[in-house]
Amino acid sequence: MRRVRYEHTGGPLFLEDVPVPVTGPGELLVRAEAVGVTLPVVRKVIEAAEPIPLGGEVVAVGPGVTRFREGDRVTGLCFGHGYADYALLDETIASPVPAGASAVDAVALVRSGLVALGALEAARPTPGEAALITGAASGVGHLAVQLARSRGASRVVGAVSTLGFGKAEFVRGLGADEVVAYDCEHWGEPVDYALDAVGGDLLTPAVATLTPGGRLVAYSSGGGTVRAYDLLVGAKSVIGFQMARIARNEPRLYERWREELWRLFAEGALRPAVHGEFALEDAAKAHTAIESRSNLGKVVLRP
Missing domain, CATH: 3.90.180.10 (Medium-chain alcohol dehydrogenases, catalytic domain)
Known part of the structure; x- marks a missing residue:
């Protein structure tokens, strides 16, 4: 072979x-x-x-x-x-x-979708809240945009590395209300929670975009540092999410999330x-x- x-x-x-x-x-x-x-x-x-x-x-x-x-x-x-x-x-x-799904659908949906859904669950969103998704055009991010919308987000902001390559149109087509580039000086109106797939220098503007009491879920392997003062002044929080821990320690939850992804796929509510x-x-x-x-x-x- x-x-x-x-x-x-x-x-x-x-x-x-x-x-x-x-x-x-x-x-x-x-x-x-x-x-x-x-x-x-x-x-x-x-x-x-x-x-x-x-x-x-x-x-x-x-x-x-x-x-x-x-x-x-x-x-x-x-x-x-x-x-x-x-x-x-x-x-x-x-x-x-499942019948009716291809191997490509499975690869595009299951692993990336589990990470996206897990990060969203970690943010504990409630209907009507506004969301920020970094890496919004990526394998995980493009599913996170759709999942945030399906969970009742009132506004979804997608952050991408560049507005070129057709990314702005792509992310809006997924259901995002706004699309911003990482180097934009202002990322729009504040959001209640952010799902960060990038890390590094993006953590600072992501935290700055949060409303008082907002939550940032960090699930990137890109590292980065958040200043404690930036959290303190707005009573904001950072939550770390790791898919491997869920897979190892909470197999029933892992399976439930997987079933939810396939259900949303079958209903046409999630399009990898x-x-x-x-x-x-x-x-x-x-x-x-x-x-x-x-x-x-x-x-x-x-x-």
Whole structure:
């Protein structure tokens, strides 16, 4: 089979031929139909350092597997080599792809959607509140915009790296009332909560945009610092959200969120957008789309 290989962090990506992996206890061998490209993976360029979302058909099951069989279509997180024709999934973190949904839908919706929905839940929104979503055109952000609206946000502001690449029109089409670029001096009227996917220097203007008592949910791997004084003067708060903790410690909540995402998808209330579908040999181009911040929605590899 084909697999993407790299020699070192930040090094070039290239294809190699390797044997198809063999299932171990509790594992599924999946013929990959779609593989999600995420910013944390792009930043590290080390598979297994970050989970890789993928979807496809089960072609073999390991000892002890009871929930799936050959021919089932599944999605889940690969903690090994995911940029490949075949990959291994642990049965415990795999889930079925519903009839009427494609593997691309699953990859674009499930992992990114879980992060978006989890971050929104952490903000504890109430109907009528105003929301700010940074990284609003990204794989997670474009779903967060829609979810905030579905939870009754009275106004949604989408913040993006640039108003170019068609991002402003794209984010408005998702339901945002306003779209601002990160370098804008003013991000509009205050909001009650903000979901931040970027971190770094953006934390300061995001906090400044909050109303007194507002909440910022930080779920980015980009780091950054918030001044305590900026929180104190407005009785504002910062909440950290990590999807991995939910997956490990609260599996029932994780499953409930996943069911909610598929329900919203079936109802047409949540529309995952795919920026591009890249072949394995074009993995470097997929990474460039993420690094250049030019993507509108999810970036996907199609083995």
